[in-house]
Amino acid sequence: MKTILVAVFALIGLSLLVLLVACDGSKAKVTELEKENQQLKSQNQQLKDIAGPLPASLDKYFPPQAPAPVWLLEMFTLEGAFGGIAVNLQEGDMPAAKKSYEAFKAQWTKMSDMVPEWKSRFPMEPVNSLGQALDSGDPAKVGQAMGQVGQACGSCHVVNLVKAQQKYHWKSFAEVKVTDPVSKQSLAWRDYMLALSGSFGAVQVDLQAGKLDKARQNFQDLSARFKMLPAGCVNCHTTPRTYFVDKSVMDMVDALGQQIQGTPNPQKIEELMGGIGNESCLKCHLVHLPAQNRKQQWEIFAALFK
Ligand code: HEC
Ligand code: HEC
Ligand code: HEC
Known part of the structure; x- marks a missing residue:
């Protein structure tokens, strides 16, 4: 009887010990999780500081x-x-x-x-x-x-x-309006860009398909839209621009027109369209997109930065 009692107590004691060790283990896990949580919170705050908007104050x-x-x-x-x-x-x-x-x-x-x-x-x-x-x-x-x-x-x-x-120091392009010479509508900069690049792409597609009449029509729109661009620059710049829409770029647009009016030389066309795309579209984007893109990110991800 005595030995049975001792054995029972020993068993109870052992299971209590096992329980205690288990509890301690999960406690260690909880503190580990709390630590990781703390780290994540601090990383999250740093990422918000880096990517998020400035304090409104x-x-x-x-x-x-x-x-x-x-x-x-x-x-x-x-x-x-x-x-x-x-x-x-x-x-x-x-x-x-x-x-x-x-x-x-x-x-x-x-x-x-x-x-x-x-x-x-x-x-x-x-x-x-x-x-x-x-x-x-x-x-x-x-x-x-x-x-x-x-x-x-x-x-x-x-x-x-x-x-x-x-x-x-950068005004938003969303506030810059340009009157589209084709539709006569006043467009926000981005919509104007979509119209401009639509004409640019159309000329390219028509030429590739050998639709010269259509290409000539679309070039009229492209040229008109291109020559209206400087009217947008003056929203932010008071001095004449020597890049992107200056005489050297306008000369390329005119030369492209002459090619399309006459008998197009595919190599010359490619050169001119590439030149316009590089010297105007791409280089202007390289300068102006970073600031505009940041403004967009703050707007689009506003909920994330709260
Ligand atoms: C001021 C110099 C400037 C010139 C020149 C320019 N762009 Fe842009 N473009 C911008 C800016 C700034 C934006 C962004 C506007 C915004 O998001 O509000 C933009 C946006 C665009 C977009 C929309 C991109 C998107 O997905 O949001 C297209 C397409 C585009 N431009 C095409 C062109 C093409 C094609 C040309 C040349 C024929 C051109 N752009 C010339 C400044 C310029
Ligand atoms: C709490 C943030 C903060 C601290 C700290 C700070 N600055 Fe600035 N500083 C700015 C911001 C933001 C600008 C940009 C202001 C602008 O462009 O309108 C700036 C701009 C400047 C500029 C102009 C730079 C340029 O290219 O236009 C100078 C110079 C400058 N800080 C010097 C200092 C010096 C020196 C110290 C330390 C003794 C210092 N700042 C500490 C936030 C800070
Ligand atoms: C929404 C405002 C805005 C519009 C619209 C805008 N720019 Fe800018 N641009 C700036 C800012 C801000 C800078 C940076 C410093 C400064 O003010 O020149 C800049 C810089 C430049 C620069 C390089 C620095 C310099 O002054 O030479 C060129 C070139 C330029 N822009 C050309 C253009 C052309 C061409 C257009 C129109 C097709 C245009 N920009 C439209 C805001 C604008």
Whole structure:
């Protein structure tokens, strides 16, 4: 009887132990999962910072909300004071370097309050260290401290500088309207592009199929649409454009017309169409699409960036 009881207790004890170990194992799994979850959240935030739109509170420092690009002007003040430290040090003028430092610190502190979302991007620690390094008078320490502050500038710039340029210095092509000389309708830029590239493609297809009459008709539309392009440029540019729609490109369009009116030379046609496609369409896209594309991404993926 006694041995049976001992055996039963031993069994109960053993199963409790097994249960305990199992529990501990799943607890370890849970903390592991929590850790991974935390990592994913932080990666997700970083990806949003890189790809997502700028904090809306920056808007008030740029037109149309502000009369001038206030944020950029404040950055120039910051840069001036920061550069002042370096120049004065190089000239061996410590009192002037310290004066530049005080101006820099004041501007840094001021800017750290301008965009609440960016408060942590203006850490005081490297700035205070720079002050101490200047007090020590040790050039090696000053150099290192300047580098640390420079890193704070750079880590914000690599994520946000080009975004600010694209958001505030590039007007959206969606707001640019061009009157289509064929349909007489006022079209948004993208719709105008679709019409233009439709004519361009039609001429190509007709020529390949040997439909010269159709090609001549479609060329009239292409030429008219092409020559209307500069009317769109003036929405954003006040100086005459020397690329994409300049005389050299218009000459290619006219030469293409002459080919089509006469007896087309396939090689000459290919050269001219390739030339227009490269020198106008492609090169203009290389310059203008990045900013426009970024605006589109912010719009289309707005839900993702919330
Ligand atoms: C300003 C210089 C410029 C020139 C010159 C230009 N494009 Fe464009 N094109 C753009 C911009 C900017 C967009 C994007 C517009 C938008 O998304 O609102 C665009 C968009 C397009 C699109 C639509 C792409 C898409 O899927 O959204 C096509 C097609 C196109 N262009 C064809 C052409 C062709 C063909 C030519 C030459 C015959 C040409 N473009 C000349 C600037 C230009
Ligand atoms: C919190 C983010 C942030 C920090 C920190 C920051 N900047 Fe900037 N800076 C910007 C943004 C955004 C722009 C773009 C503004 C624009 O183009 O309108 C900019 C633009 C500039 C420009 C103009 C660049 C150009 O090509 O037009 C200078 C110069 C500059 N910053 C200097 C500095 C210096 C020096 C520091 C550090 C001491 C610094 N910035 C720290 C966000 C930051
Ligand atoms: C929605 C505004 C917008 C429209 C429309 C636009 N551009 Fe631009 N373009 C810009 C911006 C912004 C830049 C970059 C810097 C600047 O302002 O020149 C630029 C840069 C350029 C540049 C290179 C820099 C320079 O100034 O030489 C050329 C060339 C150019 N555009 C040609 C054109 C042509 C040709 C058209 C019309 C077919 C056109 N752009 C239409 C906004 C626009």
